[in-house]
Amino acid sequence: MQSKVSSVQKPAVPVFKGFEWRNYIVYFAFVGVFIYFSISLFDEGFLTSGNLLNIVRQTATISLMALAMTFVISTGEIDLSVGSIAALSSLVGALALQAGYGIIGGLIGGVGTGLLVGLINGLLVTKIAIPSFLVTLGTMGAIKGLAMWVTATAPVPIVDANFNFIFGSGDIGPIPVLLLWTVIFTVIAHVLLRKTSFGRQVLATGGNESAARFSGVKTMKIKLYVFLGTGMMAGLAGLLYAGRMNSGRFSFGEGDELSVIAAVILGGTSLFGGVGTIIGTIVGSLMIGTINNGLIIMGLDVSQQMIIKGIIIILAVAFGKKAMKR
Amino acid sequence: MEQPILEMKKISKAFNGITVLDNVDFSVKKGEVHALMGGNGAGKSTLMKILTGVYTADSGDILIEGKPVNIRNYEEAQQNNISMIFQEFSLIPTLTVAQNIYLTREKKTSIGLLDDQDCEKKTEKLLEELGVDIKPDDIVQNLGVGYWQMTEIAKALSQKAKILIMDEPTSSLTKTETEVLFSFINKLKAKGYSIIYISHRMDEIFEICDRITILRDGRYITTETCSDTDLDKVIQHIVGMEFDQAFEWKERPYATDVPPIFEVKNLNAGKVRNINLTIQPGEIVGIAGLMGSGRTELLRSLFGIDHIDSGEILVNGQQKKIKEPRNAIDAGLALIPEDRRMQGLVLEHSVKDNLILPILSKLKKGTFTDNKKANEVSKELVQKLNIKTDNIFKQARLLSGGNQQKIVLAKWLANDPTVLMLDEPTIGVDIGAKTEIVEIIRAMAESGKAVLVVSSELPELLALSDRVIVMHDGSIKKEMQRREIKTEEELQYAIQGF
Numbered sequence: 001m002q003s004k005v006s007s008v009q010k011p012a013v014p015v016f017k018g019f020e021w022r023n024y025i026v027y028f029a030f031v032g033v034f035i036y037f038s039i040s041l042f043d044e045g046f047l048t049s050g051n052l053l054n055i056v057r058q059t060a061t062i063s064l065m066a067l068a069m070t071f072v073i074s075t076g077e078i079d080l081s082v083g084s085i086a087a088l089s090s091l092v093g094a095l096a097l098q099a100g101y102g103i104i105g106g107l108i109g110g111v112g113t114g115l116l117v118g119l120i121n122g123l124l125v126t127k128i129a130i131p132s133f134l135v136t137l138g139t140m141g142a143i144k145g146l147a148m149w150v151t152a153t154a155p156v157p158i159v160d161a162n163f164n165f166i167f168g169s170g171d172i173g174p175i176p177v178l179l180l181w182t183v184i185f186t187v188i189a190h191v192l193l194r195k196t197s198f199g200r201q202v203l204a205t206g207g208n209e210s211a212a213r214f215s216g217v218k219t220m221k222i223k224l225y226v227f228l229g230t231g232m233m234a235g236l237a238g239l240l241y242a243g244r245m246n247s248g249r250f251s252f253g254e255g256d257e258l259s260v261i262a263a264v265i266l267g268g269t270s271l272f273g274g275v276g277t278i279i280g281t282i283v284g285s286l287m288i289g290t291i292n293n294g295l296i297i298m299g300l301d302v303s304q305q306m307i308i309k310g311i312i313i314i315l316a317v318a319f320g321k322k323a324m325k326r
Numbered sequence: 327m328e329q330p331i332l333e334m335k336k337i338s339k340a341f342n343g344i345t346v347l348d349n350v351d352f353s354v355k356k357g358e359v360h361a362l363m364g365g366n367g368a369g370k371s372t373l374m375k376i377l378t379g380v381y382t383a384d385s386g387d388i389l390i391e392g393k394p395v396n397i398r399n400y401e402e403a404q405q406n407n408i409s410m411i412f413q414e415f416s417l418i419p420t421l422t423v424a425q426n427i428y429l430t431r432e433k434k435t436s437i438g439l440l441d442d443q444d445c446e447k448k449t450e451k452l453l454e455e456l457g458v459d460i461k462p463d464d465i466v467q468n469l470g471v472g473y474w475q476m477t478e479i480a481k482a483l484s485q486k487a488k489i490l491i492m493d494e495p496t497s498s499l500t501k502t503e504t505e506v507l508f509s510f511i512n513k514l515k516a517k518g519y520s521i522i523y524i525s526h527r528m529d530e531i532f533e534i535c536d537r538i539t540i541l542r543d544g545r546y547i548t549t550e551t552c553s554d555t556d557l558d559k560v561i562q563h564i565v566g567m568e569f570d571q572a573f574e575w576k577e578r579p580y581a582t583d584v585p586p587i588f589e590v591k592n593l594n595a596g597k598v599r600n601i602n603l604t605i606q607p608g609e610i611v612g613i614a615g616l617m618g619s620g621r622t623e624l625l626r627s628l629f630g631i632d633h634i635d636s637g638e639i640l641v642n643g644q645q646k647k648i649k650e651p652r653n654a655i656d657a658g659l660a661l662i663p664e665d666r667r668m669q670g671l672v673l674e675h676s677v678k679d680n681l682i683l684p685i686l687s688k689l690k691k692g693t694f695t696d697n698k699k700a701n702e703v704s705k706e707l708v709q710k711l712n713i714k715t716d717n718i719f720k721q722a723r724l725l726s727g728g729n730q731q732k733i734v735l736a737k738w739l740a741n742d743p744t745v746l747m748l749d750e751p752t753i754g755v756d757i758g759a760k761t762e763i764v765e766i767i768r769a770m771a772e773s774g775k776a777v778l779v780v781s782s783e784l785p786e787l788l789a790l791s792d793r794v795i796v797m798h799d800g801s802i803k804k805e806m807q808r809r810e811i812k813t814e815e816e817l818q819y820a821i822q823g824f
Contacts, residue, residue, distance in 0.1 A: 195439040197432055200421075204429055207418035214400070214416050216430040274420030 026266050026280050030287040037294040044297050051293070053176055057244065059289030060178035061086065061237040062256060063282060066263040067189040068233035070281045071226040073264050074193070075219075076206040076273025077132040079227060081121060082234040082260055084143035086253030089113045089238030091147055094156035094248025103163050110239040111232055117143055118231015122224035132227075140257070147250040156248040167243025178240060182282075185233070190278040202226060206273025255306065259288050262313040288312075329392050331356045331520050332377075332408075332489055337386035339372055346372050349386070350546045352539055354489065359511060359521045361531045361552075364541035365564055365784070370524055373541070374491055377522075378403040378410050409482035410491045417474055417481075419467035424449035426466055427481045452480050457513060472503030476510060483519075490514070493524045497618040508534050526616055528557055528822045542566050561818045565784075575789050575808065578771070580608030585643055588745045588776040593637030595627035597800040601637070605745070605776035610767070612791030613780045614821050620800035621780040622664060625747045628778075629661040630654040641744055655684070658744030662734050662751060664780075670734040673723035677715050678704040680722050680733050684741045707736040711766060728759020735766055746770055747778045752786055764789055784814050796820045 037046050045051055065082045072079045093110030101109070117139060124135040158164060170177040193199035204212040205219045213219050234253070241252040265271055266287065267280030288309065295305050330353040339347040347369045354360045362370050375381045377388065379397040387394050390406050397403050403410075417426050424446045433441040449462035458476045460469060466477060475495060482490055496504045511521060511534055523535055531538060532552055540547040540563045547563050586604040593601040598620045605611050615621045626632040628639065630648040639646050639657070646657040654661070663669040671680055681704045682689060689700050704718045711732045715725055722733060731751065738746065751767065752760045767790060771777045781787040787794065788808070794817065796804040804820050811817055 191439065197430070197434070197440060200425060200429065200432065200440060203421060204418045207420035208416075211416045211418055212429070214412075215418075215426075216401075270420075274418065 024268075026268060026284050026287065029266070030283050030290070033287055033290055033294070037290065037297075041294060041297050046294065046297055051297075053179070055286070055289045055293045056182065057176050057178045058293065059285055060182050061240050061253070062259050062263060062288060063182045063285040064185055064233045064237045064240070065230065065256060065260045066267075066281045066285045067185055067278060068226075068230040069260050069264045070189065070267070070269050070276050070278055071193065071199075071202050072132075072230050073261070073269050073271060074202050074206045074273060074276030075223055075226050076209070077125065077223060077226065078136065078261070079121065079132065079230040080136040080257045081117060081139040081143055082230055082237070083253035083256035084140045084147065085114050085117050085231060085234035086238035086241060086256060087250050088117070088143050088147040088150075089235040090242040090252045091150055091156055091238075091248035091250065093239045093242050094158050095150070097158055097160050097163060098156060103160065103166065106160075106163060107239065110242070111235040114231040114233070114235020114238065115228055116231070118228040118234075119224075121231065122227030125227065126220040126224050144250070151248075151250070153250055155250075158242055158246050158248065164243050164246050167239045168246070169244060178244070181236075181240065186278060186282050193276055193278050198222070198225070203274055203276060206270075206276075208274070258306070258309055258313065259285075259292075262309055263288050265313065328355060330354060330389075331391055333387075333389040333392075334373070334377065335387045335389070337373065337376060337383045337388075339376060339381060339384050345544055347376075347383075347544045350541065350544070352546070353549075354520045354522060355537075356488075356520055357515055357518045358536040359515055359523050359534055361523045361525065361535040361538040362541070363525075363531070363538055363560065363564060364547075367543070368541040368564075369544040370541055371493070372544075374410070374493070374522070374524070377408060378491065404485055404487070407486055407488040408491070409485065409487035409489070410493075411475060411478050411482060411495065417466050417477060420465065422463045422465055423453075423460055423469075423477050423480075424462035426477060427452070427484050431485075448484070449480070452484055456480060456483070456510065458510070470503065471498050472500075472506060475499075475507065479510070479514070487519075489520045489522065491522045491524070494526070494617055495523070496525070496527065496530060497616075504530075528560065532557070540564055557819075557822070558815075561815050565814045565818065576768075577809065578608070578768070578792065580606055580771070580792065582606055586776075587642055587774075588778075589638075589640040589643075590628065591638040591640070593624075593627070593639070594635040595632050595637075596623060596635070598623050598627055598632075599799075599801045601802060603795070603802070605778065607774045607776060608771050609792050610771045610777040610779060610790050612787040612794045613778065613797055614784070614787055614794055614817060615797035616821060617782075619797045621797050622749055623800070624797070625661055625749050625778070625780060628654070628747065629659060631661075655741070655743075660738035660741065660743035660746050662731075662738065662746070662748040664749040664753065666731055666734050670737075671722050671730060673721070675722060676719045677708065677713065677722055677725070677733060678718040681707055681718075681736055681740060684737055703740065707740060711736045711739070712762060726759070728755040728763070731755055731759070731763060732766070735763065739770065743775065745776045745778065747780075749780045750782065751779065752781070752783065760786070784817055788814060788817065798823055 065086070069079060069082065089110040092113045093106040096105040096109035121132070121135055121139055124130050125132045166177060168178070172180070193202065201212065201217045201222050204215065204217050205222045209219050238252060242248045263285035264281050267277055267284035269276040269281060291308065292305055295308065332354040334350065334352040337347055337350045338345070350369065350373060352373065364370050372381065376383045377397065379399040379402050382398060388397060389395070395406050397406060418429065427449050428445045433444045435441045446462040453460060453462065458480065460473050466474065479490065495507060499507060514521065523531070525531055535552050537549055537551050538555070538560060539549040540560065542564065550559070584607065587607040588605040590601055590603040601624060613621045613624070623632060627634050628648070630650045630653050634648065639648055641657050641659070646653070648654045648657060678700065682700045686695060689696050689703070701718065708715065708718060713729050713732045713736065715729065722730060748767065752763050755763065764786065767777060767779065779787065779790055788811065792808050794806050794808060794811065795802050803823065806820065
């Protein structure tokens with residue numbers, strides 16, 4: 001940021017501070033992590049195109065949910081129920097397919113389930129004014145329970161090869177369909193946040209809710225929409241889990257809220273609302289995927305991965321806190 | 327005669343049977359800066375809230391350019407080209423200047439996306455026209471407070487505002503920022519905009535305003551042309567002739583031959599600079615000053631809420647280190663904050679629970695709280711301070727403002743502080759309770775404590791204080807013995823810095 005000389009003291013932003021470290025930290029971190037694994041796990045085949053495409057496949061579900069979560073966090077709210085929604089949606093989608101409703105039926109079932117839960121979350125937050133943390137903590141448990149209950153914890157196999165292709169293991173030429181899903185929704189989310197009045201109003205709501213209301217933003221409506229967004233995307237993520245694993249299962253998405261929130265915060269979206277970035281989110285998500293992948297190749301198990309992810313979230317927020325002090 | 331752009335005629339408003347505005351007339355010409363003045367409770371803000379549609383008048387008419395209008399909410403005020411310039415709270419700090427100005431009114435491209443370039447171009451033109459030296463893509467939170475206000479004004483003008491209301495616009499500005507704002511206001515004036523300027527600072531008003539309308543106790547007193555009047559007349563009109571009997575000052579004896587009970591030496595804390603202060607046991611010291619003069623900040627730093635940069639604080643001759651409120655409480659200090667609902671009370675808790683909160687450790691019986699003793703102490707305090715409540719188990723939020731304030735006072739009384747600091751102790755309290763609170767504060771001083779009171783209500787300050795210090799820009803500008811002050815006007819002069 002170059003400051004022009006003027007008669008009155010300009011904003012006190014020295015030249016060096018103008019480069020906001022925090023906004024770019026995720027890119028440096030991603031490159032750092034990538035180089036580290038490339039060298040240390042070279043012999044284990046980290047850098048092969050097969051493994052890299054694998055990272056993309058494994059990350060797609062997190063990425064889609066993180067895109068929607070960026071909007072929620074930008075309004076200053078949070079949605080902890082995404083993982084549970086993904087689980088229930090994978091089952092509803094699989095059951096719809098099993099009952100012969102076809103791919104469209106499965107899609108409507110899965111995404112519809114997500115939208116319904118998102119609607120419940122949104123209405124509880126906006127109409128009854130319960131903090132979103134508590135609302136979604138509640139629905140996280142309730143929806144998970146529901147997912148376990150529908151089939152008495154039994155998985156539902158999916159035999160429809162087309163479904164499994166479109167929502168999971170398919171490749172178009174060298175490109176995995178899951179990569180396409182990710183790219184398409186990243187572009188949509190980016191345009192939505194940066195280039196539409198909806199996105200602007202999301203950021204305004206999170207930046208200063210009462211000021212936004214005074215400027216004519218219907219903040220309650222905006223909040224309802226962002227929860228519908230995470231519901232819908234978590235529902236779609238559930239279908240992607242189902243397509244990749246050829247089944248619906250209550251355990252899908254377990255602990256995903258942690259990865260999703262970490263991806264968004266790492267990406268540079270402010271947990272206090274008002275600042276959001278889709279590109280940052282997607283890089284954050286890829287970084288989490290890369291770390292997961294690297295740790296698996298290194299031979300660490302799920303529990304150790306969870307420890308590392310938890311630490312990453314705390315570090316990310318700690319780094320962000322200084323910059324966010326107003 | 328020229329048609330006024332705004333006329334408010336015979337406006338009356340009452341809340342719960344108490345008249346706040348009584349047949350008030352107010353009119354503003356095109357291209358003038360019109361000051362609205364009056365003491366606290368004179369009805370300025372109620373009148374402006376009626377103009378911006380926050381309240382509706384019980385009777386009276388509002389005319390814009392001679393045509394009667396109906397203003398029922400803020401949107402309708404804006405449709406009538408009236409805009410309130412808020413201090414800093416109506417901008418989104420994380421968005422850019424242009425994004426803020428055109429929020430929800432952005433131009434769209436042919437495919438429905440935001441046309442930010444158009445928005446920035448329009449903003450640039452607007453800012454250039456107004457001569458404001460900021461860029462459309464500056465993020466608001468990186469700008470100084472003065473620029474926030476100008477962004478707000480630019481936003482109002484982009485919404486076709488012709489009448490701007492500014493309420494104490496300079497209270498958070500530095501001197502240079504104030505100068506910039508004033509030259510900006512003059513430019514607006516030259517362009518034919520009208521500005522209603524609310525402030526307590528006479529020097530500013532005489533510098534920037536064309537006319538002054540004065541209200542007192544909800545009644546219209548007079549409208550004067552600035553060039554034809556002077557400070558004397560204006561202060562007289564604001565203060566009025568009658569002096570409130572309830573607030574009569576009584577000269578009280580206190581020990582002057584003993585060492586001071588409370589001393590502050592060379593205190594610096596943020597904007598508070600170089601404060602030296604001594605208080606004798608039993609003495610009440612009043613702090614007067616304009617909004618933003620550092621009165622509240624001084625109390626906050628003494629109580630360990632704001633960080634102290636340097637200086638010494640002595641209680642009973644002993645130096646005390648105060649880094650957080652706990653240290654201050656242990657040193658024998660008590661602060662009764664301005665916003666009692668936020669900072670002084672746990673509203674959801676009972677009267678009793680509030681009363682015993684600071685003295686829990688003194689009410690212990692083994693590990694547990696001695697409930698019987700707690701009840702006794704609470705009942706005693708309720709009686710002593712005449713707190714009107716059915717019983718001590720009633721929730722504090724169900725009590726009136728005056729009784730809530732008495733709970734806050736009682737809370738600290740129970741803790742038996744050495745130094746009692748009060749920030750606007752009677753704000754939002756009815757007149758009956760006001761007199762009682764004044765009595766309670768006097769009684770506390772009688773018992774040998776040091777009392778430090780901040781108040782914007784001069785009659786109250788004059789009734790209470792044995793000595794008055796006047797603050798300005800964070801430091802003490804003047805110190806007066808109470809008996810030297812003959813009239814409220816004299817104190818007004820000192821506060822205005824003359």
